[in-house]
Amino acid sequence: MSADLTRLSAAALADALTSGEASSVEATQAHLDRIAAVDGAVHAFLHVSSQKALATAADVDARRSAGEELHPLAGVPIAVKDVVVTQGLPTTAGSKILEGWVPPYDATLVEKIKAAGLPILGKTNMDEFAMGSSTEHSAYGNTHNPWDLDRIPGGSGGGSAAAVAAYEAPLAIGTDTGGSIRQPAAVTGTVGVKPTYGGVSRYGLIALASSLDQAGPVTRTVLDSALLHELIGGHDPRDSTSINEPLPDLVGAARLGANGDLTGVRVGVITELQGEGYQAGVQARFDESLELLRSAGAEIVEVSCPHFTYALAAYYLILPAEASSNLAKFDGMRFGLRVIPEDNPTAERVMSATRGQGFGDEVKRRIILGTYALSAGYYDAYYGSAQKVRTLIQRDFSAAFEKADVLVSPTAPTTAFKLGEKLDDPLAMYLNDVATIPANLAGVPGLSLPSGLSDDGLPVGFQVLAPAKADDRLYRVGAALEALLENEWGGPLLGRAPELETR
Amino acid sequence: MSSLSRDEVARVAGLARIDLTPAELDRLAGELDVIVESVARVSEIATPDVPATSHPLPLSNVFRTDVPVATVDRDAVLASAPAAQDGKFLVPQILGEDS
Numbered sequence: 001m002s003a004d005l006t007r008l009s010a011a012a013l014a015d016a017l018t019s020g021e022a023s024s025v026e027a028t029q030a031h032l033d034r035i036a037a038v039d040g041a042v043h044a045f046l047h048v049s050s051q052k053a054l055a056t057a058a059d060v061d062a063r064r065s066a067g068e069e070l071h072p073l074a075g076v077p078i079a080v081k082d083v084v085v086t087q088g089l090p091t092t093a094g095s096k097i098l099e100g101w102v103p104p105y106d107a108t109l110v111e112k113i114k115a116a117g118l119p120i121l122g123k124t125n126m127d128e129f130a131m132g133s134s135t136e137h138s139a140y141g142n143t144h145n146p147w148d149l150d151r152i153p154g155g156s157g158g159g160s161a162a163a164v165a166a167y168e169a170p171l172a173i174g175t176d177t178g179g180s181i182r183q184p185a186a187v188t189g190t191v192g193v194k195p196t197y198g199g200v201s202r203y204g205l206i207a208l209a210s211s212l213d214q215a216g217p218v219t220r221t222v223l224d225s226a227l228l229h230e231l232i233g234g235h236d237p238r239d240s241t242s243i244n245e246p247l248p249d250l251v252g253a254a255r256l257g258a259n260g261d262l263t264g265v266r267v268g269v270i271t272e273l274q275g276e277g278y279q280a281g282v283q284a285r286f287d288e289s290l291e292l293l294r295s296a297g298a299e300i301v302e303v304s305c306p307h308f309t310y311a312l313a314a315y316y317l318i319l320p321a322e323a324s325s326n327l328a329k330f331d332g333m334r335f336g337l338r339v340i341p342e343d344n345p346t347a348e349r350v351m352s353a354t355r356g357q358g359f360g361d362e363v364k365r366r367i368i369l370g371t372y373a374l375s376a377g378y379y380d381a382y383y384g385s386a387q388k389v390r391t392l393i394q395r396d397f398s399a400a401f402e403k404a405d406v407l408v409s410p411t412a413p414t415t416a417f418k419l420g421e422k423l424d425d426p427l428a429m430y431l432n433d434v435a436t437i438p439a440n441l442a443g444v445p446g447l448s449l450p451s452g453l454s455d456d457g458l459p460v461g462f463q464v465l466a467p468a469k470a471d472d473r474l475y476r477v478g479a480a481l482e483a484l485l486e487n488e489w490g491g492p493l494l495g496r497a498p499e500l501e502t503r
Numbered sequence: 504m505s506s507l508s509r510d511e512v513a514r515v516a517g518l519a520r521i522d523l524t525p526a527e528l529d530r531l532a533g534e535l536d537v538i539v540e541s542v543a544r545v546s547e548i549a550t551p552d553v554p555a556t557s558h559p560l561p562l563s564n565v566f567r568t569d570v571p572v573a574t575v576d577r578d579a580v581l582a583s584a585p586a587a588q589d590g591k592f593l594v595p596q597i598l599g600e601d602s
Contacts, residue, residue: 104579197559211558240565241558313542324519331520333594338585340595347595348520356522364521368512369535371519382542385549390556392548426534427541443559468560 005030010076010170010224017064017075024057024064024075028119031077035121035168037502043143044153044163045122046082047090053077053119060117071116073227078113079169081160082123083130084215085204086110089120093206094128094138094156097358098336107204108239109173109215109232116231121169124159128360129327130180130208132156133432134422137362142419145188147458147497151416154184154432160218161188166500171228172218177208178315179412179436181216182448186411186461189450189493191478192218193225194436196468197443198243200229201236209322210241212315212440220494222449222479226254229471248472257479260487263297265477268404272308273435279414281454286410289451289462292484293408293477303403305396310389311438316430317386318441320370327367330355365426394442401467406477409435411448411461439465447474449482450493459493507536 005013005027016022032050039045060075080086083093085103087110092098106114113120127137135143135158143158145151146166153162160172161184174181176194185192193216200215207213217228229250236242269290274283294300331347332338332354339353359367373382400407412432422429439446444465451462462481466473486492509532516523516531523531577590586593 101583104575104583237567241560241562243560307548310545310548313545316538316542317545328520332585334580334585334592335583336585345595346599347597350595352517352520352522355520356524359521361527364516364523364527365531365534365538367519367521368515368531369538372507372511372515372535372539375515375518381546384555385545386542387555387557388549388553389545391553394556394559427537441559 006034006167008170009221010073010219011221011227013076013170014073024060024119025054027075028053028057028077028121031121031169038166038500039168040503041144041149041500042146042162042166042168043141044124044159044166044168045079046092046094046125046140046159048122049089049120052088053121056117056119063117071231073231074117075119076171077119077121077169079121079124079160079163079172080110081157081173081175082126083175083206084110084173085206086120086123089123091123091206092140093130094126094140095358095360095363096139096337097330097354101336105204108201108236110204112232118171124157124163124172126159127156128363129206129323130156130175130177131323131362131366133179133183133429135159136419136423137360139360144419145416146500147189147416150418151458152187152419154187154416156180157184157218161185161190161192164190164218164220165494165497170220171224173215173232174218175205175213175215176440177212178319178440179433181218182436182446182461182463183412183432185218185448187416187459189459189497190218190220191222191225191447191449192216193229193447193474194439194445195229195233195471196243196445198241199247199445199471200233201239201242203236203238207326209319210326211322212319214440220492222447222475222482223251223254223258225447226250226475243469245469248470250472250475253472253475254479257476258483260296260480260483262293262477262480265298265406266404267293267298267300267477268303268400268407269300270308270400270407270409271302271304272306273409277413277434278410279454281456282410282412282414282460285452285454285460286462289481289485290408293481296480296484301403303400303407305393305400305438307389307392307396308438311393311441312430312434314386314389314393315437315441316369317373317382318390320366321373321383322370324367324370324374327363330358362426390441393438397438397442397444406473407465409463411435411463415454415456415458415460435463444468445471445474447478449478451481451485452493453496507532507539
């Protein structure tokens with residue numbers, strides 16, 4: 001049954017493990033075999049950890065046969081984005097400056113994964129330091145979209161999304177600073193969730209923009225995301241921005257939603273995040289999903305968020321400003337690369353040479369932009385103004401959530417574009433995140449799920465946004481729409497992806 | 504608002520401690536100028552009556568109880584350092600010859 005194990009959802013695989021139908025060693029080996037067969041073409045992984053994953057699996061199997069009470073996901077393999085530190089596993093954040101670095105500690109979310117007994121298959125590819133929307137800014141080569149290997153898998157978490165879409169892992173961890181979980185989910189036909197800011201500990205994430213970063217689940221089903229979100233979420237004393245409250249009942253909300261009844265739920269369509277700039281097929285699938293929600297009893301209302309049109313501009317000041325500060329630690333002194341220029345240089349020259357050689361183009365662009373935005377004489381005009389826009393966007397959300405329980409939009413304005421197509425035009429690349437960025441600026445949670453194929457035969461994402469700390473609403477509405485769509489399609493959208501060649 | 508000249512990019516790259524080749528400077532100056540011009544529109548709506556937000560959710564100071572906890576193992580940290588000696592990070596000279 002080993003070939004089938006990779007096609008199961010995490011929830012179904014967990015059931016098979018619990019009932020004794022399959023072992024974790026079999027499941028883990030099946031995924032490692034799948035990685036060996038397709039990852040040469042997909043390149044979702046930067047590092048595969050076969051031996052440790054199998055050792056964890058064997059341990060879980062032994063504990064299960066001894067009758068030990070285990071976490072529901074125990075033995076279900078998982079992939080982790082390479083921006084999350086993992087003790088004993090190389091962690092590069094997609095950068096040459098961290099090549100070969102092996103962290104001496106685990107991120108809190110990794111501790112939770114290990115404690116629950118999920119075998120870690122490996123680390124997934126990403127744009128360098130999570131800066132990008134296509135994974136083309138990785139220093140270790142492109143990840144290819146399993147739907148069409150000539151196209152981008154989204155970014156920055158293209159590796160995690162592609163791994164899940166290509167059945168190389170049933171679960172993966174992503175991080176979302178401006179859409180890096182949701183946009184890859186949209187273009188690969190998978191599910192991704194950015195929790196409420198503070199809902200999942202940031203301890204052990206290599207920080208990009210500390211006031212925007214949030215880790216979350218990358219999966220093939222809404223229920224699987226809820227299961228993984230409950231595992232990694234919750235308060236962590238080591239992250240002072242972590243929310244000191246219990247998570248809502250996310251799995252319960254997903255199960256409730258799956259019955260397809262949304263009677264009384266108010267769904268707000270954001271005027272500014274549709275229409276012009278959105279590919280016709282993307283808009284069409286979005287409109288069809290709205291009709292399905294309406295047929296399930298939801299009340300559809302139109303809401304305006306007038307300041308969202310400034311979100312992209314504010315984001316590309318706040319993110320570079322925070323990143324320029326966070327990435328100052330890559331100075332060639334304590335970890336990672338050290339480049340020593342000739343003639344007995346000082347530490348300062350070593351630092352400049354190391355960063356000049358170790359950082360890629362996009363990282364240099366954003367650090368310089370952030371340093372400029374924070375520099376004397378420009379601070380008020382750029383960074384100060386961006387922080388005010390952030391207030392206005394939060395007010396837009398507050399007003400919109402007075403009229404609606406959830407807000408919805410297409411996740412990304414287009415389907416997956418060709419590798420290389422936008423690499424020379426940074427602004428065009430930034431526009432991919434136009435619909436996902438507002439949630440990060442306001443700290444509210446967001447989910448993307450597949451809503452069909454566009455005219456070009458590529459997957460389209462549907463985004464659901466909820467008020468802060470109401471992540472359960474994402475899962476109820478997401479699971480309902482997923483059930484309604486799969487009922488129409490006769491199965492999951494990923495079932496329509498072309499089979500990858502195996503070797 | 505001012506545009507971003509090649510000299511200005513060189514100055515800011517110096518502040519950010521990033522060595523750039525002349526070719527990189529040429530390219531970055533052009534790209535950053537376009538980006539800065541685009542993001543500068545935030546000032547259109549950032550009027551004096553709007554307060555700034557630095558953080559998505561309201562937070563007050565967060566403290567933990569003052570008890571010792573285990574630290575990360577020193578040898579494990581130094582094992583991944585570019586250079587180490589006597590249980591410490593080994594770094595290049597901090598000051599120049601003339602200082």
